[in-house]
Amino acid sequence: MxxxxxxxxxxxxxxxxxxxxxxxxxxxxxxxxxxxxxxxxxxxxxxxxxxxxxxxxxxxxxxxxxxxxxxxxxxxxxxxxxxxxxxxxxxxxxxRLTDKLLLKIIFYLDLEDIARLSQVSHRFAKLCRSDMLWELIVQSTFDTITPEMRSLAKDLGWRQMFFTNKLQLQRQLRKKKQKQGRQEEQF
Structure with missing residues (x-):
């Protein structure tokens, strides 16, 4: 070793x-x-x-x-x-493992295990809340990720997007489209 x-x-x-x-x-x-x-x-x-x-x-x-x-x-x-x-x-x-490698390992854990791991240290708490991890989890959960969903994830964060139910997500996406439509009309 x-x-x-x-x-x-x-x-x-x-x-x-x-x-x-x-x-x-x-x-x-x-x-x-x-x-x-x-x-x-x-x-x-x-x-x-x-x-x-x-x-x-x-x-x-x-x-x-x-x-x-x-x-x-x-x-x-x-x-x-x-x-x-x-x-x-x-x-x-x-x-001694890099954050990138640890994120790949954490990705394979169950949600309960991710929650427990986040309590181990400041480093693991940061990794378990990171957008990089939750983006991987969301991508593996949803069949497709539209540009609108990516935009919403940029605003909300991938973790929040994962824990938001589908109905709320659809509402938020609709609101975001309406807001963009109004902004485009003003210009």
Whole structure:
């Protein structure tokens, strides 16, 4: 499984907590953790400070509580937990899939399963509500999709269009045609 992983598993950059202006980078590769910092200050004692770098194996990082505290202060505990898991070899392969591929997988789920999946994380909630997914679902549900239906979906959204019953859809399409007819008469 590790052969499927890229060399860089995770990378994040950020600024230290206020009032610090220092800049930090954290890179987790397959074999090591790299922590870099740049001092940014107007004070004369820090002007000549050179950038710093610490490289540690995953095992050494898991025992280095000082570095763990620094990462938690700069990037937050969520990032620290994620990096800790990576260093322990707990890689979330599902998280590494592209949105496009995940949408193709989600498309095959039942509606109840899509609703449950949307509660798993912010990423899955966004994917489960995306117009791309619901356009695929609507296209597989309806025999044909007219240009008027596409136009209505652009206004309403594909998800709303899917959950609107056919009678309401026909009414909305009729209203849209009437509105377009009136606009064309005005010009």
């Amino acid at each position: 590790a052969a499927w992983l890229p060399d860089t598993l995770f990378e994040i950059v950020g600024q230290g907590p206020a009032p610090s202006k220092d800049y930090y980078q954290l890179v987790v590769t397959r074999s090591q953790l790299i922590f870099r910092w740049w001092k940014i200050s107007l004070r004369s004692e820090y002007r000549s400070a050179k950038p710093g770098e610490t490289k540690e194996t995953h095992e050494d990082f898991l025992e280095n509580s000082h570095l763990q505290v620094q990462i938690a202060l700069i990037f937050g505990t969520r990032i620290l937990d994620y990096v800790f898991n990576l260093c322990e070899g707990k890689v979330d392969f599902l998280e």
